[in-house]
Amino acid sequence: MTVSLPAEPSGISIDGWTVLKELGNGGFAVVYLVEKHTRRCALKVARHRDSSGDDKQTHARTMRELTALLLLDHPNIVRHQGYGYAERGNAYLALDHVEGWTMAEWVERKHPTFREVLTVFDKLSSALSYMHSRGVLHRDLKLSNVLIRKSDGEPVIIDFSCATFAAAEELTDSGLPPGTDRFRAPEQFRWLQAHTDQHRARYAYQVADEIFALGVMLFDILTDPRPTALDARVSLNSPTFKPPVVCALNHRVPEVLSDLVDCMLSRDPERRPVDTEALRREMGELLVDPSEEYQRPVHPPSEQLPIESTPVPVPDGSGAVALPSRRKAGGLAALATLGVLVVAGALWLNRDVPASAPSTQPEGSRSATAAPIPASPPLPPAMSLSSLATVAQPGPDAVAQVQKEGPTVKNAPTSEVQPQGRQSRGRTKPTVAAECTTMTLVAALAAGCPGAQIRPESFTCPAGAEEVMREDLRWVVNESFAVTLDGRYKRNELVWFTAGAEVEGVVPKGVDARARQVAPTGTRFYGKAYYLSDKMGRSEGPALVIRYDRVKLPGQDERPVCFVVEMTAYGYKDGRVQASNAGGGYVVDRWP
Structure with missing residues (x-):
């Protein structure tokens, strides 16, 4: 039996552990910083949701996470320090308390060079290779589930609440495994479309899915100077449309590194590195490259814009707390480098909005670059982050200028846009307009056609x-x-x-x-x-x-x-x- 826990836990005792403060909470657990005999740990306590009626599942999830952690012992993977039951019956896991930043916070605070980023991902690849050799799949890799330890800069993979392993009981009722939609591989959505009517069917999560998730993490770090911000981002897991090229969004990114990210995000899982050990070898080859370009910061400190308001902690269920912030410009503004084509206003739906030409690079190619063109408007995100559930739209960064409407009306946030873009590969404005008028709305969105983002189209609800x-x-x-x-x-x-x-x-x-x-x-x-x-x-x-x-x-x-x-x-x-x-x-x- 698992029960609700006090909202203000400081000072209470859990099986002899003194609670110092809450660190975060997730779907089925709350994490506390605790102390016993001067020893500090992160205590992850199973928490029953009053409306869920799933006491057994809550306990089973905790036990499955414990089993996964018992199989692992790696310096870049959080270690368990014991388990037990709270006085109210809640199962708990005692874990290493990692004093550090999430990867997103690390990028904003430390302004790492490309070599420093590669060093982190090389170690993550090594940890995942070890994890997979033990039969464990994390299934929820993302920037908030990796901490960079402050004392030595080592990355630590945390939050195994979604993890699975050989012979583990499946605890999810839906077809797709638990996880975060932005980091799901496109084949998951193709599978979901093909098995809509098969309620008992379950997607078989693979190492290729982990590699794709790691690719999304690397993409976001290389293209967005403010990855903690909550703005909408370009979709990377569309089953139809290829992700944008990294070096086109951030011209500082070395082409070889951009090619590797392109490979990791391939819509065809067979075109990704064959496993995480192969990925680790590729990361290692880039690390020994003596080129000066790897010594440069990924994003100049000047691009790290100040936070407009005091950040509010967002719990991630792992013992770390991500601090969200809003920005005036940054990641989405950088999407202007994809290039934008403006179409005659008569063909537009009530307004002029910027659009971009979709990538025409063949799937098998690992390299694509294009010369920038000046003064391009911003690019709206291609599709929804969940690809099938909703249509992603440009956030506040997509608006270049807001006009005052009077003292009684509140104005939406605005941003300035960097004057860079990607060439249109020879297509003229009338050609783009003609192509867009023949597309469905979903295709038009992903292709960056004008006017498409103002009107949504019917979609199924989010998974679950x-x-x-x-x-x-x-x-x-x-x-x-x-x-x-x-x-x-x-x-x-x-x-x-x-x-x-x-x-x-x-x-x-x-x-x-x-x-x-x-x-x-x-x-x-x-x-x-x-x-x-x-x-x-x-x-x-x-x-x-x-x-x-x-x-x-x-x-x-x-x-x-x-x-x-x-x-x-x-x-x-x-x-x-x-x-x-x-x-x-x-x-x-x-x-x-």
């Missing part, structure tokens, strides 16, 4: 959302909840929302009895804003639509959902939509 809403949250399709659309502004204001930007809504005070049970005050919704120029769904005429695909109830964990808000649009200008910040959303089982 229907089950979560039905079984955990007890939500009913078409049920409505009151929401303050953007929690940064007052509920009774008119707000300018940037089409494609991330939006964080919050349930206000004074909700009815039903909402207090299943979506109480303080519940937070996370999603993206869209603009509809005509009737679509519940609204008449131009509308702001916000698709919230994640929810976090007070004191609980973030979970996938399908929740849609449609509001009358009072204005549309320069990629921004004006609407009331007070509205009601609907629970849906498919994006309308």
Whole structure:
């Protein structure tokens, strides 16, 4: 039996361990910094969610993580220091407490050179090679699940709550294994499409999936000077469209290194390094390269923009806490180097928006470079981070200039864009316009066609959302909840929302009895804003639509959902939509 734990644990005792503070929490556990006989550890305690009814699964997940860790003993993998049960019956794991930064924080704080980044990834590849030789797969590799120890700069892989091993019991009801959508290999989404009606089918996670996830981590570090920011990013796991070339986004990246990332992110798993040992050898070859270009910082310190507001800790379930921040320019602005083609306004849907030509490089090629062209507008992300669930849109960085609308209207964040881009490979504006008019919306989005990002298309809900809403949250399709659309502004204001930007809504005070049970005050919704120029769904005429695909109830964990808000649009200008910040959303089982 696992039970809820106190919200303020400092000073309590867990099986003789004195809790000093909470370090973070995840899907089925909370992590504390604890001490016993002057010895400090990170104590990961299984935590039951009151609405889940999955006591057995919570315990089973902890035991599976323990078994995986018992199989491993490597300096770059977090070590277990024991296990037991709390007084309330919760199973716990005692782990090494790693005093360090997440990889994303490390990039922003230390401004590493290419050689330093390669050194870290060489050690990660070695640790993964060892892990895989022991039959263990991590299944949730990402920047927040690797800590860089402050004392010696060593990387440490943490959070094995999603890990599996030979003969491990499968604890996931959905077809895909647990993990983070951005880091999933494209073959997972192809498999999901092919097995939609086979409810008992399960995807067989492979080493190639781990290599792809590691490639996403390396891509983000090399192309984004502020990887802790929460802005939308270009999709890398589209089953159809190839990821952009790294050295086209950051001209400082050596071409050989760019080619290796391109190989790791290949849509064909057979074109990736055959295993993590082969990847380690390739990393080693780059490390011994004496070229001066590897001694340069990946991103000049001048690109590390100041954080606009005090960061709020975001728990990642591993004992580390990532600090998110918003930026005025940075990673997405760098996407301007992909190049942008502007099409005649008559062919556009209500506005002028920048677009980019898709890569035409053959899948088998490992090298592609293009000369930059000046003064290119920013590029919208190609597809959603989950590829099949939602359409990713350009965040605040995609807006080059915001005009003042008067003292009573809130303006959306803006950014400046670096004047660099990628050549259009000879296609003229009329040619691009003609091609875009023949594409479906999804294809147009990935190809960077103009106007595509302002209108979303129907997609299935995020993986596991229907089950979560039905079984955990007890939500009913078409049920409505009151929401303050953007929690940064007052509920009774008119707000300018940037089409494609991330939006964080919050349930206000004074909700009815039903909402207090299943979506109480303080519940937070996370999603993206869209603009509809005509009737679509519940609204008449131009509308702001916000698709919230994640929810976090007070004191609980973030979970996938399908929740849609449609509001009358009072204005549309320069990629921004004006609407009331007070509205009601609907629970849906498919994006309308």
